[in-house]
Amino acid sequence: MPIPEVAWFDAAPKRKRYLAGISGGADSVALLHLLHRHGFREVIVCHLDHGLRGRASTGDARFVEKLAGSFGYPCESGKADVRAVMREKGDSLETAAREARHAFFALCSRKHRCPRLLLAHHADDQAETVLWNLLRGSRGLSGMQESQVLQVAGRPLECLRPLLSSRRDDLRGWLASEKLSWREDATNAKPIAARNRLRHEVLPLLSDIARRDVTDSLVRAAGSSSEHRMIERWAVKQAAVLDPQGRLHLPKLRTLPSELQAACLYDYLRSSGVAELSRDLVLRGLALLDVDGPPAVNLPGGRVLRRRAGRLFTA
Amino acid sequence: MPIPEVAWFDAAPKRKRYLAGISGGADSVALLHLLHRHGFREVIVCHLDHGLRGRASTGDARFVEKLAGSFGYPCESGKADVRAVMREKGDSLETAAREARHAFFALCSRKHRCPRLLLAHHADDQAETVLWNLLRGSRGLSGMQESQVLQVAGRPLECLRPLLSSRRDDLRGWLASEKLSWREDATNAKPIAARNRLRHEVLPLLSDIARRDVTDSLVRAAGSSSEHRMIERWAVKQAAVLDPQGRLHLPKLRTLPSELQAACLYDYLRSSGVAELSRDLVLRGLALLDVDGPPAVNLPGGRVLRRRAGRLFTA
Known part of the structure; x- marks a missing residue:
């Protein structure tokens, strides 16, 4: 061989x-x-x-x-x-x-x-x-x-x-x-x-x-999924939703499709060092975009994600 | 129940x-x-x-x-x-x-x-x-x-x-x-x-x-994948790689990460009505970004994807 x-x-x-x-x-x-x-x-x-x-x-x-x-x-x-x-x-x-x-x-x-x-x-x-x-x-x-x-x-x-x-x-x-x-x-x-x-x-x-070896299909799917993640990273960067203080700028965030809002919030929380990021937590965080909703959401480790003056930030 | x-x-x-x-x-x-x-x-x-x-x-x-x-x-x-x-x-x-x-x-x-x-x-x-x-x-x-x-x-x-x-x-x-x-x-x-x-x-x-019902995991993965596709659609739109004539603008395309280049080309070919879009075809199309490479790639149905004067277009 x-x-x-x-x-x-x-x-x-x-x-x-x-x-x-x-x-x-x-x-x-x-x-x-x-x-x-x-x-x-x-x-x-x-x-x-x-x-x-x-x-x-x-x-x-x-x-x-x-x-x-x-x-x-x-x-x-x-x-x-x-x-x-x-x-x-x-x-x-x-x-x-x-x-x-x-x-x-x-x-x-x-x-x-x-x-x-x-x-x-x-x-x-x-x-x-x-x-x-x-x-x-x-x-x-x-x-x-x-x-x-x-x-x-x-x-x-x-x-x-x-x-x-x-x-x-x-x-x-x-x-x-x-x-x-x-x-x-x-x-x-x-x-x-x-x-x-x-x-x-x-x-x-x-x-x-x-009726054929599916390994290639699975490998291809993984590759395609990793491409999706690269595109997501580009999109989050392009969306530029952070203000000069590094907080999430709500008016900008609101112009994005909900899927990208979730990706931006996920990225923000992860870079803020929030551990144990679940999909559920991100969804609860997104509820803060609604000004009629609650003004804060509890995060793991005793931290809080807060909405104030058109910004979202961890505290 | x-x-x-x-x-x-x-x-x-x-x-x-x-x-x-x-x-x-x-x-x-x-x-x-x-x-x-x-x-x-x-x-x-x-x-x-x-x-x-x-x-x-x-x-x-x-x-x-x-x-x-x-x-x-x-x-x-x-x-x-x-x-x-x-x-x-x-x-x-x-x-x-x-x-x-x-x-x-x-x-x-x-x-x-x-x-x-x-x-x-x-x-x-x-x-x-x-x-x-x-x-x-x-x-x-x-x-x-x-x-x-x-x-x-x-x-x-x-x-x-x-x-x-x-x-x-x-x-x-x-x-x-x-x-x-x-x-x-x-x-x-x-x-x-x-x-x-x-x-x-x-x-x-x-x-x-x-050791548990995996249906939910599979359903969740599908949902997450459909979110990725929405983000990709946003990114392709945001990338704005078409010139006023609706052709792919190569200098713009070249500024993008390769994964997004592929997504943009895929989107362009699909909206140009090219049938049977395979991953392989998109990869061969991307080779046209290299000015030292071939100037055209054959498409199904007797059509051609051509590079000329800083643009890619189907003919």
């Missing part, structure tokens, strides 16, 4: 420094080989043992360290006890695992002064994520982005997913055809039963019903 | 004339009863036999005519041979059934000089539609809209779906608690095996995985 063609590997600057999250599974092993083959020099391999695979995890860590070493890449290995965090904080396995990864990557980022992290998520992961987010009823349809800046431990970390358009079978097929090995089941990063069921039950069922 | 509370029935003008698509199944029978209970006077019941249910369809038609008569509503009954149309035109069952309905409703609309059609689609239909469109890989996520103007046989027909937020079980529960009957399996309008599988296999599986 030919080497997976991904424009990113040709276009990205080879001398920049990159962290790479490598579990040892086929996807991340393919990522690492591709980085090496394309001449990337400054790669720091970051391997986190989530503490979910018992003894096999020691083997995973050794495998990753050895592979990194063979390319001359330094390797950071970390260990977390995700189940213990779950029990302590009452988090879901998904949340606890994500937080452990973020903390580990933040550590690596600080230590190596590197604000860039490569992740091996591919199109099949993206299709699962689209379904998963759809089930959770998140706002609109959403998937992972090829490039996304996360705030991790108070610092920005740019996550890059160059394989997001590649198919799992193509990556594995290429590894196999090159006689490159990986750790089977080193799925540290995806320990979630629900996601496994999406992969093994839902996606095959949907493909059977549609 | 209480009467389903739907604001539309209280708010809509009672003396306006409405066509109502009534198959005789529980959903449309509930719609008809709700119209009658809320004092709607000018309802014209429209029943199309799709020719798919053999003898049972005669019973459906009689049931609907009788019910309409009991409310003093006139009833238009039509008959189509959807399978014959399929064979003739090579259409899918879905397409043939939709075209037969549109032709029938257009006929009723003309005869009764009524540009408004009520349809009984509910939240469970909406969830199926979201999945169905997702599988077909349509642009982004999309569902049915509560109000939508269709061009049918060259004339506008406003389709209204007042039950789009109501649950199937609530409608049936209400009918049953009021001892109101309906025709079981009068699913003339939904003859599609794939959609039945979405209802009977996919939705229960997804709900089992999410």
